[in-house]
Amino acid sequence: MDTSYSLYLHIPFCRHRCAYCDFNTYAGLEALIPAYAQALCREMAFLRQAAGERPPIHTLFLGGGTPSLLPITALETILQAAHTHFSWHAPLEITLEANPGTLDRDYLRAAYAVGVNRLSLGMQSAQPEELRFLERQHDFGDVIQAVEWARRAGFENLSLDLIYGLPEQSLARWEQSLSRALDLQPEHISLYALTLEHGTPLSHWVDRGLVPLPDADRAAEMYELACERLDKAGFEQYEISNWARPGHACRHNLQYWRNLPYLGLGAGAHGFAAGYRTVAVRASTAYIERLQNAGAPSVFPRTPATAEAIPVDRATEMSETLIMGLRLTQEGVSLQRFEQRFGQRLEEHYSAPIRRLRRAGLLEWHAEALRLTPRGRLLGNRVFMEFV
Amino acid sequence: MVYFPPLMNRERIRNFSIIAHIDHGKSTLADRLLQATGTISEREMTEQVLDSMDLEREKGVTIKASAVRMQYTHNDGQVYELNLIDTPGHVDFGYEVSRAMYACEGALLVVDASQGIEAQTLANLYMALEADLEIIPVINKIDLPAARPDEVAAEISDLLGTPPEEILRISAKSGENIAAVLQAVVERIPPPQGDPDAPLRALIFDSHYDAYKGVVAYVRVFDGAIAPNDMLQLMATQARLQPVEIGIFAPEMRPTDRLITGEVGYIATGLKSVGECRVGDTITLASRPAPQPLPGYRHPKPMVFAGVYPVDGEDYEDLRDALAKLQLNDASLVYEPETSQALNFGFRCGFLGLFHMEIIQERLEREYGLDIITTAPSVEYEVLLRNGEVVRIDSPAQLPDPAEIEEIREPWMKIQIFTPTEYYGVVMELVTGRRGVFIGQEYPTPNRVQLDFEMPLSELIVDFFDALKSRTRGYASLDYQFAEYRPDDLVRLDILVNKEPVDALATIVHRDDAYRKGQALVSKLKELIPRQLFAVPIQASVGSRVISRANIKALRKDVLAKCYGGDVTRKRKLLEKQKKGKKRMKAIGNVEIPQEAFLAVLRLRDE
Ligand SMILES: Nc1nc2c(ncn2[C@@H]2O[C@H](COP(=O)(O)OP(=O)(O)OP(=O)(O)O)[C@@H](O)[C@H]2O)c(=O)[nH]1
Ligand code: SF4
Ligand SMILES: [Mg+2]
Numbered sequence: 001m002d003t004s005y006s007l008y009l010h011i012p013f014c015r016h017r018c019a020y021c022d023f024n025t026y027a028g029l030e031a032l033i034p035a036y037a038q039a040l041c042r043e044m045a046f047l048r049q050a051a052g053e054r055p056p057i058h059t060l061f062l063g064g065g066t067p068s069l070l071p072i073t074a075l076e077t078i079l080q081a082a083h084t085h086f087s088w089h090a091p092l093e094i095t096l097e098a099n100p101g102t103l104d105r106d107y108l109r110a111a112y113a114v115g116v117n118r119l120s121l122g123m124q125s126a127q128p129e130e131l132r133f134l135e136r137q138h139d140f141g142d143v144i145q146a147v148e149w150a151r152r153a154g155f156e157n158l159s160l161d162l163i164y165g166l167p168e169q170s171l172a173r174w175e176q177s178l179s180r181a182l183d184l185q186p187e188h189i190s191l192y193a194l195t196l197e198h199g200t201p202l203s204h205w206v207d208r209g210l211v212p213l214p215d216a217d218r219a220a221e222m223y224e225l226a227c228e229r230l231d232k233a234g235f236e237q238y239e240i241s242n243w244a245r246p247g248h249a250c251r252h253n254l255q256y257w258r259n260l261p262y263l264g265l266g267a268g269a270h271g272f273a274a275g276y277r278t279v280a281v282r283a284s285t286a287y288i289e290r291l292q293n294a295g296a297p298s299v300f301p302r303t304p305a306t307a308e309a310i311p312v313d314r315a316t317e318m319s320e321t322l323i324m325g326l327r328l329t330q331e332g333v334s335l336q337r338f339e340q341r342f343g344q345r346l347e348e349h350y351s352a353p354i355r356r357l358r359r360a361g362l363l364e365w366h367a368e369a370l371r372l373t374p375r376g377r378l379l380g381n382r383v384f385m386e387f388v
Numbered sequence: 389m390v391y392f393p394p395l396m397n398r399e400r401i402r403n404f405s406i407i408a409h410i411d412h413g414k415s416t417l418a419d420r421l422l423q424a425t426g427t428i429s430e431r432e433m434t435e436q437v438l439d440s441m442d443l444e445r446e447k448g449v450t451i452k453a454s455a456v457r458m459q460y461t462h463n464d465g466q467v468y469e470l471n472l473i474d475t476p477g478h479v480d481f482g483y484e485v486s487r488a489m490y491a492c493e494g495a496l497l498v499v500d501a502s503q504g505i506e507a508q509t510l511a512n513l514y515m516a517l518e519a520d521l522e523i524i525p526v527i528n529k530i531d532l533p534a535a536r537p538d539e540v541a542a543e544i545s546d547l548l549g550t551p552p553e554e555i556l557r558i559s560a561k562s563g564e565n566i567a568a569v570l571q572a573v574v575e576r577i578p579p580p581q582g583d584p585d586a587p588l589r590a591l592i593f594d595s596h597y598d599a600y601k602g603v604v605a606y607v608r609v610f611d612g613a614i615a616p617n618d619m620l621q622l623m624a625t626q627a628r629l630q631p632v633e634i635g636i637f638a639p640e641m642r643p644t645d646r647l648i649t650g651e652v653g654y655i656a657t658g659l660k661s662v663g664e665c666r667v668g669d670t671i672t673l674a675s676r677p678a679p680q681p682l683p684g685y686r687h688p689k690p691m692v693f694a695g696v697y698p699v700d701g702e703d704y705e706d707l708r709d710a711l712a713k714l715q716l717n718d719a720s721l722v723y724e725p726e727t728s729q730a731l732n733f734g735f736r737c738g739f740l741g742l743f744h745m746e747i748i749q750e751r752l753e754r755e756y757g758l759d760i761i762t763t764a765p766s767v768e769y770e771v772l773l774r775n776g777e778v779v780r781i782d783s784p785a786q787l788p789d790p791a792e793i794e795e796i797r798e799p800w801m802k803i804q805i806f807t808p809t810e811y812y813g814v815v816m817e818l819v820t821g822r823r824g825v826f827i828g829q830e831y832p833t834p835n836r837v838q839l840d841f842e843m844p845l846s847e848l849i850v851d852f853f854d855a856l857k858s859r860t861r862g863y864a865s866l867d868y869q870f871a872e873y874r875p876d877d878l879v880r881l882d883i884l885v886n887k888e889p890v891d892a893l894a895t896i897v898h899r900d901d902a903y904r905k906g907q908a909l910v911s912k913l914k915e916l917i918p919r920q921l922f923a924v925p926i927q928a929s930v931g932s933r934v935i936s937r938a939n940i941k942a943l944r945k946d947v948l949a950k951c952y953g954g955d956v957t958r959k960r961k962l963l964e965k966q967k968k969g970k971k972r973m974k975a976i977g978n979v980e981i982p983q984e985a986f987l988a989v990l991r992l993r994d995e
Contacts, residue, residue: 008954192950220945241950256952270954277957310957320956323963327951360921381946381966382921388963 004089006059006255010266011067012284019135022197024268024282025065032284037074039291041081043265043303048085050300058089059252068098072110079115093251095120100146101138108153118157119150126180127173130166147184159188165219166194167212174222182233187248191226191241193219220378240327240377257328259321273301277312280305318342322387332371353386401650402577403471405488408498409506410477413528415439415450416560418474424566425458438474450476453484453594455606455652456639462574471652477508480741483688486515491593491608494522494577501527501535505543507806507865522577531559543833580650587678588612590671597716601632601656603665613648619674623681627664628674632656662719688720690738692849693782695726695763697734703758704733710756730890730976742849761974763892764989767845770797770873784894787880797873799845807864809837814859822847842871851990881906884927886979895989906936908992916985919943924979
């Protein structure tokens with residue numbers, strides 16, 4: 001195999017579901033973790049069998065959910081299995097998503113020792129009342145501690161996630177959270193605008209009038225403020241919601257945005273490989289059962305957990321290459337790479353929407369690539385819509 | 389197949405309609421009568437079985453009258469043929485009720501025991517008296533906890549002179565006392581008159597279109613008889629036809645071999661256009677024509693006009709076909725092509741009222757799958773020009789240059805509002821606030837007052853009924869008729885979006901109201917038009933003077949959600965959905981305007 005993949009492993013467990021969260025995760029099912037970890041290892045084995053050889057990978061991402069709920073032994077078993085069933089292309093980026101409330105010194109030390117070299121911490125905010133509102137089960141003190149322990153353990157690649165655009169959040173409160181985050185000197189920062197997801201407690205509160213809708217204009221100001229602050233602090237923005245110190249962009253996520261192949265394992269995980277988008281069964285119990293009962297080998301990129309494998313036709317792949325690639329605020333979608341991949345010129349294939357969006361000041365050509373203008377970054381959906 | 393004795397003795401035919409204010413239970417009573425006479429089996433029975441259109445079922449409202457024949461064995465041992473016509477109660481369809489009455493000798497006047505007499509109870513009663521019908525009052529819904537049958541009986545007695553104890557009290561829901569209704573129909577309604585030996589005269593009182601049978605005329609035979617092979621002639625249009633089939637409604641169409649004097653049934657004409665077979669015309673025999681047609685009806689005139697445009701210009705032909713098809717079943721719908729600078733090609737449609745308009749709009753969308761934009765309704769104005777010429781316009785965009793106008797006249801209506809006396813004050817205030825003029829009052833029953841006003845129709849069609857209902861907690865009811873055209877100081881209120889006048893948003897208003905309405909409209913539009921990529925000014929102007937303005941701020945941010953590998957498909961679907969929503973809007977210049985905005989005028993509350 002000459003393609004190198006990114007490998008995503010989903011850990012669908014959390015201690016408590018946050019008020020805004022609609023991820024595939026379950027609170028109160030931690031008892032399933034050992035069986036789940038085993039199932040995950042089995043799935044890796046099946047995938048390797050289906051591929052006929054150890055698929056090469058260059059990044060590995062443990063996402064969730066709260067992967068830091070995995071006991072260290074389970075984490076180790078999983079990484080070992082990944083080593084057994086995939087061929088690792090150094091330097092391998094191995095990220096662990098962690099909830100600051102679940103960490104301690106020993107855990108971080110052990111995690112580093114078993115190979116995790118990038119830590120992504122869900123800080124969200126430095127304001128106690130905001131953390132309470134979001135029903136996060138940690139405070140800012142936990143974040144400070146976690147960062148400290150992580151550094152001591154040897155982590156040199158730390159990322160913090162923050163959320164902005166909360167109902168009635170002021171610019172000043174936001175700026176404070178941002179400053180506190182910068183004080184911790186992370187290598188990477190992700191900033192997410194709070195979005196109301198259907199079916200979450202937060203969206204119920206808003207529907208029932210208990211909580212005002214977040215103000216979109218204010219969120220835009222917060223975003224612009226963050227762009228400025230982070231720029232001054234020496235961060236480079238490389239994606240709509242992501243900033244990094246030079247050389248620390250998340251390689252795993254870049255794979256997604258460049259619309260390159262990745263393997264997704266675990267309950268509800270998505271993959272994109274060999275021309276298919278795959279989705280695994282969502283429920284963790286169903287996932288475990290499937291792998292316990294699995295016997296017959298599958299055809300790559302399927303595994304016994306695969307619920308759906310949807311072929312991606314060329315037109316879809318082109319449009320997805322744009323929808324994802326335009327999120328990359330610096331590199332955008334490269335003309336040359338597009339033509340190499342599809343044998344068609346980007347500016348010809350999409351000439352009408354590109355013309356419209358350039359005229360509207362949302363897209364620009366830069367260094368032989370198409371990318372969003374600063375204004376376009378705030379109006380991404382308007383842009384992407386033109387390419388579906 | 390023949391299901392009924394082919395030569396029913398005319399003495400044993402009864403033709404009657406069921407009339408009432410909206411929702412008083414006409415269709416439910418019809419259900420019970422159909423059941424009691426065994427016309428419909430228990431298995432086929434549904435609620436309001438005669439409301440067969442999807443929209444009727446969904447709204448629980450009768451839109452179109454329907455006829456049905458029943459066979460009933462009376463306690464004298466004889467079998468009677470009862471022809472029932474269920475009518476709509478909504479004021480927009482009053483003309484349907486009046487047409488139905490001309491096919492009958494009697495009417496069941498249903499009154500809700502909890503509501504008592506309301507505006508269309510009176511309006512329909514007067515029509516029935518005018519048509520010389522035998523009226524059988526029936527108090528319905530006596531099962532309701534809020535029923536007050538004694539009071540309602542007293543109200544009816546005051547009105548009709550029927551002794552209260554003789555007024556039937558029923559529950560159409562539970563079926564209580566339904567037998568008494570059937571007995572009263574046989575005993576009190578006279579059998580039809582007419583001369584079986586005279587040349588055929590059959591009145592077309594309604595019609596619908598059937599893809600196989602063409603226009604199906606609903607007829608009442610006044611003289612003579614019809615056999616399936618007769619060559620027939622329409623007296624007004626002189627069109628000749630050989631029926632595809634004749635029959636009765638049972639309640640589905642059931643062919644018979646004869647319709648005799650006094651009977652109600654249908655003639656499937658095979659004709660492909662309603663123009664040739666008009667409701668109100670008289671059908672006679674081609675070989676032996678009657679010398680005189682029956683007195684016809686006055687055709688309902690559309691009162692309310694609006695532009696109907698396809699959202700997507702490519703659907704224009706489809707829209708035209710759909711309108712033509714709807715008109716086949718509903719001759720009161722009129723339309724002609726219209727162009728708008730803002731909306732391109734569409735149709736100017738005339739409706740009987742706002743409810744009628746709403747129904748046509750929904751049918752176009754649902755039955756024909758069209759995405760349409762309807763402009764704010766307008767009335768028909770008479771414009772006297774300086775050169776002495778009078779032009780009629782039914783769209784504000786057609787208003788000539790003010791310099792050429794001597795005078796603008798608008799239709800005024802006589803309106804009757806029937807309300808509990810406690811709402812006297814609020815009703816007065818509402819009507820006079822809309823340029824209404826008080827004419828007089830009557831107290832048909834002790835706690836209720838009928839207030840008579842005159843009011844411009846243009847004020848009536850903008851949300852008036854809803855305002856009346858909400859201010860009187862639903863107790864007031866309303867009836868109205870055209871009075872006359874009157875001049876007033878009227879001006880056109882133009883709306884400019886992004887500095888461009890949008891003809892489809894213009895309205896004609898009284899000069900004194902221009903400022904207030906302009907402001908209200910501008911702020912409503914600001915609410916309804918989504919933010920665009922650039923700031924959009926909205927202005928209201930009269931002539932060249934801008935009287936109100938607002939600014940829609942440019943859109944700064946749409947969702948900045950995160951997006952990683954797993955979300956691609958979902959994200960894509962979301963984008964597709966958003967894109968569709970955008971497509972449903974009408975792009976005017978660079979501005980995307982949603983359908984609701986064109987109806988904004990209707991949604992202005994009088995604050
Ligand atoms: N409780 C009770 N409800 C009734 C009775 N008769 C009718 N209703 C209810 O009243 C509502 C209106 O009944 P319809 O039969 O549709 O009234 P309608 O007069 O045909 O209404 P339109 O055709 O819209 O004018 C329905 O919800 C019926 O179920 C009755 O005797 N008792
Ligand atoms: S920790 Fe993350 S995955 Fe878990 S509930 Fe909260 S937001 Fe969702
Ligand atoms: Mg009805």
